[in-house]
């Protein structure tokens with residue numbers, strides 16, 4: 001055999017370079033393959049032990065249910081998604097606004113902070129009935145939104161406050177040296193310094209907004225709320241476990257996509273300068 | 283002690299401390315009865331043991347700190363005199379979210395100059411510190427020495443009459459330090475600025491300064507001044523000359539006295 005070695009042998013100790021496209025493909029393929037394997041085991045387990053479908057339906061049954069009930073599930077998802085996204089946006093806007101305001105004056109911070117903490121530590125479940133009464137039973141969606149907002153608000157607020165104070169001391173001296181105005185200091189120092197904190201807060205908030213919307217629906221849930229949480233409750237009372245799983249699946253997919261969108265926004269805004277998003281070369 | 287250099291004698295001092303005391307809120311007496319004049323064009327080093335109030339004095343000159351009693355005269359008191367003082371800190375303290383250009387442009391931006399109008403000036407100081415090719419780089423993409431150059435460029439961009447430097451090279455390796463010292467001297471001569479330079483290093487101060495002010499600690503005070511009446515430009519040759527060695531011995535002796543008095 002005539003073996004021709006063209007590539008130089010890799011130096012000992014240097015790992016072989018993977019092709020460029022392979023790394024991201026692996027990032028996706030690994031969890032997907034793992035998930036498929038898990039589903040396969042699940043299917044085999046259910047069939048082998050003939051587990052009752054009222055306890056644990058097989059993945060194939062769940063998938064069949066998902067297809068059959070897709071319009072209903074999609075409508076429920078849209079309802080939950082609307083609540084979640086609007087509560088999240090409200091939390092982002094209000095969290096940043098309040099955070100910025102209270103870091104401009106010491107007194108406002110002293111005034112507002114304890115109440116923000118109080119709002120945070122009071123279980124949402126406990127306030128839910130009150131909120132639902134306040135907004136009126138004919139506008140349950142608004143109550144859900146308020147409750148999800150309450151849950152998502154605090155991480156935005158606290159991260160904004162910490163971020164606004166995180167600006168480098170020496171840089172603050174530079175701004176002072178050139179007698180920067182309060183607005184200049186805010187716009188060119190505090191806000192950019194706070195951005196990584198705000199984005200990290202937004203990522204946490206986005207997850208909490210989903211949880212808030214679902215839990216609020218459980219608590220406030222009557223026939224008036226028609227989101228995924230209600231589908232789960234309803235299916236539970238009907239012992240339609242496959243439908244419960246189908247709704248759960250949609251909920252997780254929705255949560256995941258929010259998580260990824262937020263991660264992408266974070267990368268986009270911080271890509272070139274922040275340590276958390278900069279890949280170490282060499 | 284040598285007499286002050288003739289060329290600085292006639293000019294009005296740019297900075298004058300008369301009987302300045304500084305007491306921090308916690309009761310530390312950081313400066314006691316400080317008398318110090320710096321004339322235009324001088325390169326004055328403040329040399330002394332740790333804690334003798336060098337940084338404190340420099341921050342008072344920049345109005346980043348306030349003195350407790352005595353009189354302080356400094357440039358940049360007028361309303362439109364912003365940018366007359368540049369300050370280089372021990373760390374570069376750059377904005378990580380901005381490019382090299384953004385960082386150097388910052389003082390001009392704060393003074394209300396548009397980006398387009400400032401472009402030529404920013405590029406000129408970048409050229410001066412040898413970073414013309416790095417305007418679009420981010421600080422994290424630079425070495426420590428390059429970051430310090432950016433910081434120096436930022437301090438120079440307003441063409442300050444007075445440049446304050448607080449141990450700017452302390453965190454750098456010796457090779458980089460020597461190179462930057464040399465560059466600093468040519469920048470100083472080209473710009474005509476006055477420099478107040480804080481350092482721990484006898485050798486650095488002798489190489490750079492036209493005058494060295496030696497301070498002692500507890501309480502912070504001046505215990506002696508030395509003129510380094512050697513001509514500029516000074517090159518590597520100067521570091522090997524007997525005059526240089528003699529000055530270093532003199533300064534070291536004064537510094538030793540400062541340490542003894544404090545002990």
Ligand SMILES: Nc1ncnc2c1ncn2[C@@H]1O[C@H](COP(=O)(O)OP(=O)(O)OP(=O)(O)O)[C@@H](O)[C@H]1O
Pocket residue numbers: 306307308310311312330331332333334335336337338339502
């Ligand atoms: N913010 C502060 N509050 C209280 N005391 C301070 C403060 N800053 C400095 N001091 C004290 O004032 C004295 C002088 O400090 P300063 O930083 O001016 O010294 P330095 O000569 O610059 O020292 P080094 O060479 O270590 O930088 C020290 O005793 C220090 O403890």
Ligand SMILES: [Mg+2]
Pocket residue numbers: 336337338448
């Ligand atoms: Mg100091």
